[in-house]
Amino acid sequence: MTTIDYSGLRKTLKAYRRNLTTAEQLQASEKLCVKLQQHCQSQNIRTIAGYLAADGEISLQPFFDWCWQKQIKTYVPVLHPFSKGHLLFLNYRADTPLVLNRYKLQEPILDVRQVLAISQFDLLIAPLVGFDDVGNRLGMGGGYYDRMLALCPPLQERTVGVAHHCQRVAALTPQPWDIPLTQIIAC
Numbered sequence: 696m697t698t699i700d701y702s703g704l705r706k707t708l709k710a711y712r713r714n715l716t717t718a719e720q721l722q723a724s725e726k727l728c729v730k731l732q733q734h735c736q737s738q739n740i741r742t743i744a745g746y747l748a749a750d751g752e753i754s755l756q757p758f759f760d761w762c763w764q765k766q767i768k769t770y771v772p773v774l775h776p777f778s779k780g781h782l783l784f785l786n787y788r789a790d791t792p793l794v795l796n797r798y799k800l801q802e803p804i805l806d807v808r809q810v811l812a813i814s815q816f817d818l819l820i821a822p823l824v825g826f827d828d829v830g831n832r833l834g835m836g837g838g839y840y841d842r843m844l845a846l847c848p849p850l851q852e853r854t855v856g857v858a859h860h861c862q863r864v865a866a867l868t869p870q871p872w873d874i875p876l877t878q879i880i881a882c
Contacts, residue, residue, distance in 0.1 A: 699868055705836065708825045711861040712751035720754065723859055726882040728757040731820070734855065735767065740817040744770045744784045747793070747801045752822045753857055753882060763789060770811055772839075773802045782839050784816070785809040813847050823858040823879070830875035831867035832856050844874045855880055 715723070734740070743762060748754040762769050770784040774796050785791075785802075786809040793801045803809065813819070821840050825833035834840055844851050856879040863881055 701833065701836070704864070705824050705833065708833070708862050708864070709750060712753075712859050715751065715859060715861070720751070723882040724754040724757050727753055727755070727857055727880060728761060730880050730882070731755075731758045731855075731857075732761055735762075735765075735818070738817070740767060742768045742770070742811070742816050743818045743820065744772070744811075744813070744816045745787075745820040746822050747771050747787075748822070749800050751859075753859055755820060755857075759787070760789075768811075770816070771803065773805055774798075776805060780838060780842060782843060783810050784813065786811065813843055813850055816850065817853060819850055819854040821854055821856045821876070823856045823862060825862050825864050825867065826856060826858055826876075826879050826881070827864055827867045829866075830856075830877060830879060831869050831873065832876055832879070833864075833867055838872065841872050841874050845872070852877060854878075857881075 745755045745759065746752070759769050769787045771787040772782040773785050775781040775783050785806065787803060791803050794804055796802050823832050824835060844854065851874060854876055856876040858879070858881050860881045869875060
């Protein structure tokens with residue numbers, strides 16, 4: 696049985712996405728926007744949890760811009776201040792003030808009035824470091840999304856993983872706590 700060096704694989708895949716040109720990043724983001732628009736229109740999506748791209752992740756900003764035009768509510772993650780390893784999702788708009796968290800990632804300033812329970816989302820868009828063709832995913836290694844999806848099994852069916860094509864791998868061996876995705880969009 697072959698053991699996969701996930702730390703090394705994460706480094707390699709993150710380097711691939713960081714090495715994409717600005718034009719390639721923009722093109723991927725625009726393609727993703729079109730695919731997510733189609734998904735939203737076919738499913739009557741009104742409330743979305745996404746993320747703010749960092750470190751070469753595929754950007755959702757064109758999609759967020761479209762959502763705001765269509766009156767679709769958008770939310771992004773914030774590190775939970777009291778429950779280590781968990782996320783809260785806060786309303787995100789064009790004028791939302793942002794700060795850097797302990798991982799140096801942008802997030803909205805915590806305001807409990809802007810939090811929405813994960814069970815209320817019509818769609819969760821999860822960033823991926825890597826993925827295979829059967830829905831196994833490789834995240835950053837903190838388990839944030841696995842914990843969240845384990846707490847809300849119905850959300851598992853409403854989750855879409857997104858990544859660049861260069862982040863696809865032949866196969867990943869899931870751990871017992873890993874929750875595979877039924878849909879992954881790679882652009």
